[in-house]
Amino acid sequence: KQEVTQIPAALSVPEGENLVLNCSFTDSAIYNLQWFRQDPGKGLTSLLLIQSSQREQTSGRLNASLDKSSGRSTLYIAASQPGDSATYLCAVSERNNDMRFGAGTRLTVKP
Amino acid sequence: NAGVMQNPRHLVRRRGQEARLRCSPMKGHSHVYWYRQLPEEGLKFMVYLQKENIIDESGMPKERFSAEFPKEGPSILRIQQVVRGDSAAYFCASSSGQKETQYFGPGTRLLVL
Numbered sequence: 736k737q738e739v740t741q742i743p744a745a746l747s748v749p750e751g752e753n754l755v756l757n758c759s760f761t762d763s764a765i766y767n768l769q770w771f772r773q774d775p776g777k778g779l780t781s782l783l784l785i786q787s788s789q790r791e792q793t794s795g796r797l798n799a800s801l802d803k804s805s806g807r808s809t810l811y812i813a814a815s816q817p818g819d820s821a822t823y824l825c826a827v828s829e830r831n832n833d834m835r836f837g838a839g840t841r842l843t844v845k846p
Numbered sequence: 847n848a849g850v851m852q853n854p855r856h857l858v859r860r861r862g863q864e865a866r867l868r869c870s871p872m873k874g875h876s877h878v879y880w881y882r883q884l885p886e887e888g889l890k891f892m893v894y895l896q897k898e899n900i901i902d903e904s905g906m907p908k909e910r911f912s913a914e915f916p917k918e919g920p921s922i923l924r925i926q927q928v929v930r931g932d933s934a935a936y937f938c939a940s941s942s943g944q945k946e947t948q949y950f951g952p953g954t955r956l957l958v959l
Contacts, residue, residue, distance in 0.1 A: 771950075779889075779937065779950040824889065836881075836889035 737762045741825055741837035748815055749845050756810040756840045758825030763803045770799050770810045771824040773839065779824065783810070815844045850940050850951035851920075858957045859928050867923040867954045871940030878921040879948060880913055883935040895921060928958045 738761045748754050758768070767786045771779040783792045783799040785808070791800040798811040812819060822839040829835065851870040859865050871878050880892040894902040895915035906913065910928075915921040925932055935955050939948035 769948075779939075781949065826889070835891070 737765075737827060737829060737835045739825060739827055739835050739837040741823075741840050743840060744838065745841040745843075747843040747845065750815060750817060752815050752844075753811070753813050754815055754842070756812070756823050756825075756842070758808040758810070758837055760806045760808075760827050760835070762829070763806050765803065765827045765829055767828045768799075768801055768808050769826045769828070770797075770808075771826065773822045773824055782823075812842075815842075817844045817846050819844050850938060850949050852936075852938050852951035852954050854954060855952060856955050856957070858959065860959050861929055862927050865925040865928050865932070865956055865958075867925075867936050867938075867956070868920040869923070869938030869940075869951060870920040871938075872949055875940035875942050875949075877941045877944060878915050879939045879941075880921070880923050881937045881939065883937065883953075885934070889937065892923075925956075928956075930958045932956060933958045 740759045742757045765787055767784055769784045770782045772782055773779050782797055783794055785792050785799055785801040787803060796813040801808045808825060810823060820843050822841045824836055824839045826836045850872055853868050857865055869878060876897045878895045881889045882892055883889045891905040893906050893913045895913060897915055898917055910926045912924045923936060933956055935953045937950055937953045939950045941948045
């Protein structure tokens with residue numbers, strides 16, 4: 736059974752810092768991995784989607800990497816801003832299109 | 847192009863009542879997924895539907911929960927005889943294909959008193 740773990744559970748950084756969020760999964764037989772952002776009281780926003788054949792994806796200040804063999808993904812956020820404060824969720828899609836989520840990392844960027 | 851819509855956004859029910867949650871997928875999307883987020887837990891998959899068919903319901907509780915996605919109209923997640931443990935945020939997502947990006951709605955927050 737696939738298990739997705741995110742570390743750390745919470746992170747607080749000063750504005751301008753670069754930071755890395757970690758996601759690990761136990762079963763490497765995935766179709767893709769997504770990183771989402773969840774703002775309080777709102778739905779999820781998909782940030783980056785990495786297919787199983789890809790190693791990384793970039794969008795603006797965000798870079799996500801995927802290492803299937805080791806069951807790991809990282810989300811790198813450059814030059815963090817207070818507006819980046821949110822909960823970041825990692826999710827893997829499996830053969831039956833089930834999507835397994837981690838519990839999230841709650842990020843606070845202090846001005 | 848409107849995104850995924852869910853209503854109501856907030857729903858309060860007393861124990862034993864029924865809860866009906868609606869999800870309208872993005873235009874052109876025929877695949878719908880329901881997820882539940884219990885307090886202090888991650889999102890968990892419940893059910894995957896494609897117009898008029900349930901494709902995967904492996905995450906659905908065996909009793910009291912049902913889902914449908916009729917030919918016309920929104921997808922409905924129905925919870926009968928709600929209990930306090932059903933209090934959670936229920937998210938719906940839609941996609942254009944089985945392996946395509948899922949786009950999420952804002953969620954329905956259910957509170958059972």
